Amino acid sequence: xxxxxxxxxxxxxxxxxxAIISKGHNAKYIRISKLILVSKQNETLIKIKDHELQQYDAxxxxxxxxxxxxVEPLLDELEETGYYTTAKRGSYYLAMNEPYxxxxxxxxxxxxxxxxxxxxxxxxxxxSKKISYPLISKSFIGRNVQQALIVKNNKELNAFIKSIxxxxxxxxxxxxxxxxxxxxxxxxxxxxxxxxxxxxxxxxEINNGKTYRLNETEEKTAIKATxxxxxxxxxxxxxxxxxxxxxxxxxxxxxxxxxSESIEDxxxxxxxxxxxxxxxxxxxxxxxxxxxKIFKNSIFGKVLK
Amino acid sequence: MTPIKFHxxxxxxxxxxxxxxxxxxxxxxxxxxxxxxxxxxxNSVLFVTIDKIQIQTNEGKIGLFYKGKNLISFDAIYPRxxxxxxxLAEPVLKIIDSSEAYCPVNLNSxxxxxxxxxxxxxxxxxxxxxxxSTLFISPKHADSAVEETGYPVVMxxxxxxxxxxxxxxxxxxxxxxxxxxVHLFEEFISTQKFIKGQNHDVRCYVIGDYVIAVRRNCxxxxxxxxxxxxxxxxxxxxxxxxxxxxxxxxxLLKMDFCSVDLMEYKKKWVVIEVNxxxxxxxxxxxxxxxxxxxxxxxxxxxxKYSF
Numbered sequence: 001x002x003x004x005x006x007x008x009x010x011x012x013x014x015x016x017x018x019a020i021i022s023k024g025h026n027a028k029y030i031r032i033s034k035l036i037l038v039s040k041q042n043e044t045l046i047k048i049k050d051h052e053l054q055q056y057d058a059x060x061x062x063x064x065x066x067x068x069x070x071v072e073p074l075l076d077e078l079e080e081t082g083y084y085t086t087a088k089r090g091s092y093y094l095a096m097n098e099p100y101x102x103x104x105x106x107x108x109x110x111x112x113x114x115x116x117x118x119x120x121x122x123x124x125x126x127x128s129k130k131i132s133y134p135l136i137s138k139s140f141i142g143r144n145v146q147q148a149l150i151v152k153n154n155k156e157l158n159a160f161i162k163s164i165x166x167x168x169x170x171x172x173x174x175x176x177x178x179x180x181x182x183x184x185x186x187x188x189x190x191x192x193x194x195x196x197x198x199x200x201x202x203x204x205e206i207n208n209g210k211t212y213r214l215n216e217t218e219e220k221t222a223i224k225a226t227x228x229x230x231x232x233x234x235x236x237x238x239x240x241x242x243x244x245x246x247x248x249x250x251x252x253x254x255x256x257x258x259x260s261e262s263i264e265d266x267x268x269x270x271x272x273x274x275x276x277x278x279x280x281x282x283x284x285x286x287x288x289x290x291x292x293k294i295f296k297n298s299i300f301g302k303v304l305k
Numbered sequence: 306m307t308p309i310k311f312h313x314x315x316x317x318x319x320x321x322x323x324x325x326x327x328x329x330x331x332x333x334x335x336x337x338x339x340x341x342x343x344x345x346x347x348n349s350v351l352f353v354t355i356d357k358i359q360i361q362t363n364e365g366k367i368g369l370f371y372k373g374k375n376l377i378s379f380d381a382i383y384p385r386x387x388x389x390x391x392x393l394a395e396p397v398l399k400i401i402d403s404s405e406a407y408c409p410v411n412l413n414s415x416x417x418x419x420x421x422x423x424x425x426x427x428x429x430x431x432x433x434x435x436x437x438s439t440l441f442i443s444p445k446h447a448d449s450a451v452e453e454t455g456y457p458v459v460m461x462x463x464x465x466x467x468x469x470x471x472x473x474x475x476x477x478x479x480x481x482x483x484x485x486x487v488h489l490f491e492e493f494i495s496t497q498k499f500i501k502g503q504n505h506d507v508r509c510y511v512i513g514d515y516v517i518a519v520r521r522n523c524x525x526x527x528x529x530x531x532x533x534x535x536x537x538x539x540x541x542x543x544x545x546x547x548x549x550x551x552x553x554x555x556x557l558l559k560m561d562f563c564s565v566d567l568m569e570y571k572k573k574w575v576v577i578e579v580n581x582x583x584x585x586x587x588x589x590x591x592x593x594x595x596x597x598x599x600x601x602x603x604x605x606x607x608x609k610y611s612f
Contacts, residue, residue: 033443033445034443035441035442036439036441038437039425043430047453072416072420073440076423076426080430097392097396099392099393099395100399103400106362106365106366106367116361119358142392169389170356
């Protein structure tokens, strides 16, 4: 199997490349910023400098959600061509826009805390009455969070609004559940979890968390949130059984350090399995009777390339 | 061109409700005309800007509210949103998509049409002629991208709108200097082959199956044919080729309302852009386009009720 890891940095991709190679398959890392998408008559090319992206059986994408404007057309092309990708079309738009993500999760019957989003601060105090304090108040510029604060009463909420000196595009008020956070790394149907304590108004860093055994409902919720977000691999944060975050990028180092199991191996096995399922689905360009695929790994492979 | 004749509102239409969701940067004269026309065909018309809407999610329940009113209860919803509304437009359109209200546009079409490269990619892949375009993250690879188009090239920022995020670049030196600034703002860069123009393009308004074509002339000294930049517009008879391209583009993006901007290149019409929220060119066309939009919305609602 040929598996591609698309990431922003080599150190993120390397452990997965090594794990896949150690299992007897081919794996390659490409820095996503090296890719150029070219839309021509009737086709889209994915270029890396001066040559086209070669054929892979599976692609593992690990990049930040704010690259969505580049990633979404890329995913569209990869899916249309028949590639297996760990992130599907639409997943990055969802991850980039928190209010959109919460609406999508709710529509997919994934439990989330009570949330209200609005574009104007005008009636924010009135709106806050629909959610009891304490609540998380966030302001946004574009789709990015500008400021986020836990507020305990009207006075603190008004102070938060007054502290915003720039023009913002919206506000989000969300029920704040004062409890520990369970950060999950979801890989298909396998879920690794880390418990992070919440104490003295601050949440423990993920690196300082402890391994946590999820109950059946929590595990189902994490997997459901991942799938509802058009992802096969994701980080899902839970708080008292409710989803508070879904991200296509996982902090693998933290999960690997805290967990006693080798997460790279699970990811590698998952990718190899998916690659096997999708091996013959790629619509090769200029491939007559599948000749290109047959010769790809032979001595003629390089000539064809 | 034969304009559609509007019939007097039927009894069913008189009972119908319409919600118009405006962009934060809505144009007052367009909205006033929309409301005025809509009031003839609909029993109840509400206009609300997107920033005034409350999006509520709780325990599997979801709602769009304005002053306590559930906005999903309207028969038809016409969102007129721009790329500046992304934060709220995506969740609002997602909720509308999942509702029973008739809406002439959808979330997917909003995401694609507000991304110039994505539009070109979608159309070209489906056999609709466009202009060679590129999309890249790192300015380091601008040279490889320009290899595909050559200079001069039109550079568009993904968040650009109304021609203001568009730059014509003639040389590598110009490109390098612009990319330095763009990268500072972490913008995504899309380039498009520059078509040496006849100083005009054609905007095709698609309203269901109906296509209205308008020739737009550039303002003297400008290479862009945007009316908002001082260009001129006049109605023309669309050729079968124009009608076909415009309808095909709208169908592909599943839009009942949009405008498709065309330019002539190598004796063929190619798509430059598809607009989610086209202006109605009131200065040149009066309320003609607005009347067509409202007529179509009312027709769709009547069809819904006739079953």
